[in-house]
Amino acid sequence: MTRLPHRRLWWATGVDNLGTGAFTAAVPLLTVTVTRDPRLVSLVATAAYLPWLLLALPAGVLADRCDRATLMWRAQAVQAALAAAIAVLAAGGRVGVPVLAVLAFGLGAGDVVFGTAAQAILPDLIARPLLPRANGRQQAITTVTQQFAGPPLGSALFGVAAALPFGLDAVSFAVSAAVVATLPRRARGEARGSGLHEGLTWLRRHRLLRTLAVLLGINTFGGQLANAVLVLLATQVVHVGARGYGVLLAAAALGSVAGGLVNARVVAAIGTRAALLTALTVNVGAFAGIGLSPAAVPMGAFLAVNGFATTLWNIVAVGLRQRLVPPALLGRVTGAYRLLGWGLIPAGTLTGGLVAHALGLRAPYLLAAAVRGIALLVALPVLVRELRDDVS
Numbered sequence: 274m275t276r277l278p279h280r281r282l283w284w285a286t287g288v289d290n291l292g293t294g295a296f297t298a299a300v301p302l303l304t305v306t307v308t309r310d311p312r313l314v315s316l317v318a319t320a321a322y323l324p325w326l327l328l329a330l331p332a333g334v335l336a337d338r339c340d341r342a343t344l345m346w347r348a349q350a351v352q353a354a355l356a357a358a359i360a361v362l363a364a365g366g367r368v369g370v371p372v373l374a375v376l377a378f379g380l381g382a383g384d385v386v387f388g389t390a391a392q393a394i395l396p397d398l399i400a401r402p403l404l405p406r407a408n409g410r411q412q413a414i415t416t417v418t419q420q421f422a423g424p425p426l427g428s429a430l431f432g433v434a435a436a437l438p439f440g441l442d443a444v445s446f447a448v449s450a451a452v453v454a455t456l457p458r459r460a461r462g463e464a465r466g467s468g469l470h471e472g473l474t475w476l477r478r479h480r481l482l483r484t485l486a487v488l489l490g491i492n493t494f495g496g497q498l499a500n501a502v503l504v505l506l507a508t509q510v511v512h513v514g515a516r517g518y519g520v521l522l523a524a525a526a527l528g529s530v531a532g533g534l535v536n537a538r539v540v541a542a543i544g545t546r547a548a549l550l551t552a553l554t555v556n557v558g559a560f561a562g563i564g565l566s567p568a569a570v571p572m573g574a575f576l577a578v579n580g581f582a583t584t585l586w587n588i589v590a591v592g593l594r595q596r597l598v599p600p601a602l603l604g605r606v607t608g609a610y611r612l613l614g615w616g617l618i619p620a621g622t623l624t625g626g627l628v629a630h631a632l633g634l635r636a637p638y639l640l641a642a643a644v645r646g647i648a649l650l651v652a653l654p655v656l657v658r659e660l661r662d663d664v665s
Contacts (some may be wrong), residue, residue, distance in 0.1 A: 294423015
């Protein structure tokens, strides 16, 4: 198969994530116009990630049994309608925390379906030897648009009118859905039985991927524990405005873009194991640095370092999964992996709001660094042993 379908997926990913990046910056800004209670701010973030706990396994089954491209564009069509609804409500000044939470849940459900199918479809579109570079490019375009270009754009549009970034998100979903609809149709997967348990069963028996999934779950719990109140830390403690908040998110994106572009070279130079362990160790220090940052510049620098390390380890883990999992099971194993890896995010966001309310806005980042450090130490023997033969 030619690379053209992959290029279409690449373009669709970029368009989609430009709007998502604008949405990512605008939602917390809109939320803090309604309430400044950290618990309520974190509630909206929790709603956006709750679908990963509830829908990851069914989405994996769908990704194996249904045509993946069709599944993806239909999910984005629903997301376009939901983003348009937020734009209309924001324009009329009728947005409250409950409404934002419900709509964020709906958009998150679309992300679960689209994201699971997107990771499963990539090996269908490109030869396996090209997957590391393709995964890096997908991650890079996602980061450039969602974290670098989108947040400043969303912050700027929000400063003009609250509805504008959500309107942009609706348009980006619609355009991306139109592009994804042109991808080649694939034969239905050969899923048998109930399907829901098969991904979890396979993952449970594979020690390396099981360990990575659990470690990802603990890391994302810690990450959201901290990031759920980043908007409050940035605006109330470091004292940046809406545009400054967007710039901080862009700094994180710069690091992520670099991680996506150089991941293949890093792995080739030092090996999979060293790349993975270095990235996880750097993550711990970066979270502590963000929590202790006295001003915007050091905070932005630590966000950039964290972005680089997070992207590097994510791409390495995705590549391992695509290489080790049988193609017919890839959707279900991806769903199971993401259930374990992202299922604790809602608990993290809620915990972050409670910790910030009780101990201050810097405390979630420091607690997250400690949680990630302990988890890495516990997982280290398994990672060293299981990745021993995978070093270049």
